[in-house]
Amino acid sequence: MSLCSCIMETCRVRRPHCSTMGAVLLWGSLCLTGVWSLSGPNEVTIPYGETLSVVCRYHTDYSTHSKYWCKGEERQSCNVLITSDNSQMVINGRFSIVDNQESHTFTVTTSGMRPKDSDTYQCGIYRFFSDTMFPVKVTVLPGVCKKTSRWASLVDFPTSFTYIKENEDVEVSCQNRFESRTFQLKCRQEYDEFQLYQDHVQIPCIERCRRLTSWRGNVTIYPEQDYYDPEEEVTLTCSPGYEPNYSKIKCMRGNNTNIWNETEVFCRQKIYPPKKCRRLTSWRGNVTVYPEQDYYDPEEEVTLMCSPGYEPNYSKIKCMRSNNTNIWNMTEVFCRQKIYPPTSPPYIKELTESSWRKVLVSWTFGLMPPMAIKLMTILTIVTVRIFSIIRTRYKSTQEAVVMSERSSQQEMTNVYSEI
Missing domain, CATH: 2.10.70 (Complement Module; domain 1)
Known part of the structure; x- marks a missing residue:
């Protein structure tokens, strides 16, 4: 501010009808130590709704003077909003002021600034002849x-x-x-x-299906990503020996959101289906089967056959289910030499010694007749043999007697002839 402006302003404020000489006399006491002894920001721009904070610095001569904050460009029309009280903070609605006499500053704050609060404000100090003031232009930005x-x-x-x-x-x-x-x-x-x-009342963003945290164990997925769109499917896999409880799951549209059709996803130990019955290695000898294949289903029967002169120990065997597996009802399968049943003995009137030997061997040491038949056969053969021996001896005795009688008769005849 120029010297002349200072004098004229002082004269106008304090002495409206004072002369030029009076104004000059007031210059030393008012202007020199007044306007130039107070400073602050020339302009402050603040966003809508924030708190305005202005720090004004003054000369040490004004430490005990009261300070104020007013709204207006001229002193006569400047509306005082808040006044200090020594070093105490003073609060008046949205406004507060505190005078720090040690640093020779006073701070004014105004909360909730609005565009209508934009104006020129004054940092002021009360003086006897003329207040010391410093203008601050405050601009509040629109909302x-x-x-x-x-x-x-x-x-x-x-x-x-x-x-x-x-x-x-x-x-x-x-x-x-x-x-x-x-x-x-x-x-x-x-x-x-x-x-x-x-603009429109609705849910702005609909969340996609998110990869569940439980999947981060031994479950792997394809395609592997963090988020999935509606109707998108993922394939689940597990480490060897395990299988997922679901092979696939799908992201489905729910109530203003997206959710998985199945949320409990985990790996479990794989349960293999029961194995089929396998053709036994012992069959690969002289045993033939019908139908001939390497594996057979449960309840399937096979017919066993052997080469001529041999027969299987079982005509048929079956594949059976047992404790989550399949096994044959008979596992020992082989071919054995065929044994034919003995023929019935013919009616024999007279048996030679060789014939009896054959009968004895065939009926005594045969493998198929029961033990009772064997015993009866042996007894019969022994009885017949004894009877035959007795008969033969009897015949021999009779023949000897006859021969003896004939010899006696011949001797008698010879005697009579000699006589």
Whole structure:
């Protein structure tokens, strides 16, 4: 401020009708130690709704003077908003002031600044002749909307986005964990606050199916990703010897969200189906089977056959189910020499010694007749043999007697002839 301006301003404020000489006399006591002994920011720009804080610095000569904060360009019309009280903080509604006499500064704060609060304010010090004042131009920006935690966790903003003003729009897109979608957010004021709102009342982003944490054990999936779209299927696999409880699961649309049709997914030990009956190695000798194959199903029968002169120990065997497996009802399968049953003995009137030997061998040492038949046969043969011996001896005795009688008769005849 120029010297002349200082004098004229002082004369106008304190002595409206003072002369030029009076104004000059007041210069030393007012202007020199007044205006030049108070300073602060010339301009302050503040966003909508934030708290204004202005620090004014004064000369040490004014430490005990009261300070104030007023709104207006001229002293007569400057509306005092708050006045200090020594070093105590004074609060008046939205305004507060505190005088730090040690640092020779006083700080004025105003909360909840609005565009209508834009104006010229004054840092003031009360003096006897003329107050010392310093103008501060305050500009409050219009209401703006910034990123909030709600939208920042749902959508991706343009990289250049910082804020938008009231009634302006910004285009955003749902984050990767949601279904792909782009829409507009508008900056609107509600309840003294500016927030980003969606034009239409609906769920802005629908979450995709997320890979379950339980899958991160021994379950592997294809395709492997963190999020899946509706109707997308994944194939589940496990480590060797294990199998998943579901081979595939699908992401399904639920109530304004997407969920898996099955949520309990895990690996379990694999249960193999019972093995079929396998052709036994002993069959690969002279045993032949019908039908001839390497494996047989449960309840399937096979017929056993052997080469001529031999017979199987079982005509048929069957594949049977037993304790989650399949086994043959008979495992010892082989061919044995065929034994024919003996023929019935013919009616013999007279048996020679060789004939009796044959009968004795065939009926006594045969393998098939029962023991009772064998015993009866032996007794019969012995009886017949004894009878034959007795008969032969009897015949011999009779023949000897006859021969003796004939010899006696011949001798008698010879005697009579001699006589």
